[in-house]
Amino acid sequence: MLLPVTEFQDSLDPSQTVLILLHGVFGRGKNFGQIARVLSKDVQCMTLDLRNHGTAPPGPLEISAMAKDVIDTCLSLKLEKVILLGHSMGGKVAMSAALETENHPAEWHHILKALIIADIAPISFTSSxxxxxxxxxxxxxxxxxxxxxxxxxxxxxxxxxxxxxxxxxxxxxxxxxxxxxxxxxxxxxxxxxDNVANWPKEKNLSPYTKSSLFLRGEKSDYIPTKSEAEIFRLFPKSEIKTIENAGHWLHAEQPQAFLHLVKNFLETQFS
Incomplete structure (x- = not known):
């Protein structure tokens, strides 16, 4: 399915890099509005409403299917260079979009240039x-x-x-x-x-070999130390940064620190 899009520039140039921000469960694209407005001064930005959230169509809440929604939306917009930034559930969707190569069009993996994953790891969780x-x-x-x-x-x-x-x-x-x-x-x-809380370990996942940034909140347990080996196995060109005095909603709790790390990472992608 195609997803509702909010753009943060007057005119989108699909030939230039677009940073796409993906919200977490119970969220919607506008949750990232303030962050996107700041980042749009340096890079084209858009937010999406993932299925069952905001104004998006309904459908089974399954990470692989949600990743396909994101990919289909990007391809329909004829985007040529994409960086995905996903928080929590949106981070799992972004990771799935990068890893499940057998299920995605070949051109997508040329389009996807980098990942930013906010406070989630490629593991299953028990969540309140x-x-x-x-x-x-x-x-x-x-x-x-x-x-x-x-x-x-x-x-x-x-x-x-x-x-x-x-x-x-x-x-x-x-x-x-x-x-x-x-x-x-x-x-x-x-x-x-449960589909959101779990991670499909049984699937044949190909490592994503382009640059990835994992951001975790110091007070959060969603990127535990025990998950780091799996992160580096699936994302061998990744780095993990910790934001002090932040919990799971790190972009809302410490927006300046979050923006600083994201901007630094983006600069490395354009250098």
């Missing part, structure tokens, strides 16, 4: 977000006229939502009003959440 997805899908909303009211409702009714910032972030997926509703396909996300 699974319960949160189920609880969000079961919610019955009263009238909620503002996102602030919606955030307060989530804090009071979803045990896994304890941080006001996370509650506010989740409301970006909610249309408030007399009859509030999820704009994101929360029910499908809850149904298929």
């Amino acid at each position: 977000h699974r319960n949160m997805a189920s609880d969000l899908a079961r919610l019955e909303f009263p009238a909620l006229k503002t996102r602030r009211m919606a955030a307060d409702f989530l804090l009071e009714n979803v045990p896994e939502v304890t941080d006001p910032a996370i509650a506010a972030w989740l409301t970006q997926n909610l249309a408030p009003g007399e009859y509030p509703y999820w704009e994101t396909n929360i029910a499908q996300i809850a149904l298929d959440f």
